[in-house]
Amino acid sequence: MSSEHLVTPATGSPAAAPSDVAGAPAIAFEGVRKEYAGAVAVDDLTLRVRRGELLVLVGPSGCGKSTTLRMANRLVEPSAGRILLGEEDVTDVDPVALRRRIGYVIQHVGLFPHRTVAQNVGTVPGLLGWDRARTRARVEELLALVGLDPARYARRWPHELSGGERQRVGVARALATDPPVLLMDEPFGAVDPVGRARLQQEFTRLQRELGTTVMMVTHDIDEAVRMADRVVVLSRGARVEQLATPLEVVARPATEAVADLVGRGRTARLLALGRLERADLDPAPAAPGAPVRAPADGVVRLGAELGDVVGALTQQIGGATAPGAVPVLDDDGRAVGTATAQTVLRALHRLTAERAAS
């Protein structure tokens, strides 16, 4: 399966000094509109992307996600409004220079096929005149960072890679000069589900480690809630239906359109996002502090994903005894109570109520 993409990495020149002002958004869309031959793709978008966050744009096909993203690096010019990178209006920046400053990863556009992995990753450092030793060191560092052993991969050609490996090379290439901002359009869209989940997880870890500001487009709500610091749900014309944390979006959809998108998998998504807290436990905990029976009985820890609590309860079905409760341990391994089906319901209620109050 092909899962190639084009990357236009950054120059490495850090964002201009004024944009480093604490609290200033990394990217700001102010009353942005885009018409294609009279048809409105983006109506009147105002959106601030915080420095260092992973903001995911999600919404139905044709709602204006890609157009929004592509206006940030001037692949598409807005018809009206302003887009600021830090405090700088992007229309004041030469588009080529701008694109070297903003990493860009999209699906289905290839790595350079006649360049090795190392050459692909070193493209922009080369254009910027880095010397060989510096480029080579950076390429090796980046390949290791995205989980590709430089000794095994640096000299390979793109056609010798799996789809997931190509995506990794693409991400390495986009990060080559440490861009402050990375734009990603369906970056993992062509990878199989298992590889995709792993890439999502690894990329999120990498992004938090590097502190890169990322704006990412997907049509997959699960990908959005799994990866995002904040999710922005858009409807036709890039109208903002909700801008909130994944948990808020899933627990308290702000509009019908968001509720439709979150849809039938809502409970499963909540179970994946919610974590077990002390207050959720059964009010009559079994002998707090007591030693816990063999792990085969199934135990969970405070802070476990609610999905794992359900998993532990489900494991008991069909066993010799089905007490309907699993012991819950604290970080020191002491029993602090039990989790039952009621516990899970209580936790779900808490999650929903917390969001209602905020």
Ligand SMILES: Nc1ncnc2c1ncn2[C@@H]1O[C@H](COP(=O)(O)OP(=O)(O)OP(=O)(O)O)[C@@H](O)[C@H]1O
């Ligand atoms: N170059 C173009 N010329 C004319 N119309 C365009 C162009 N690019 C996009 N559009 C239109 O603008 C609207 C928004 O398109 P856009 O690609 O931004 O949506 P999207 O939310 O990213 O969709 P998808 O999830 O299907 O990729 C659509 O109606 C689309 O047909």
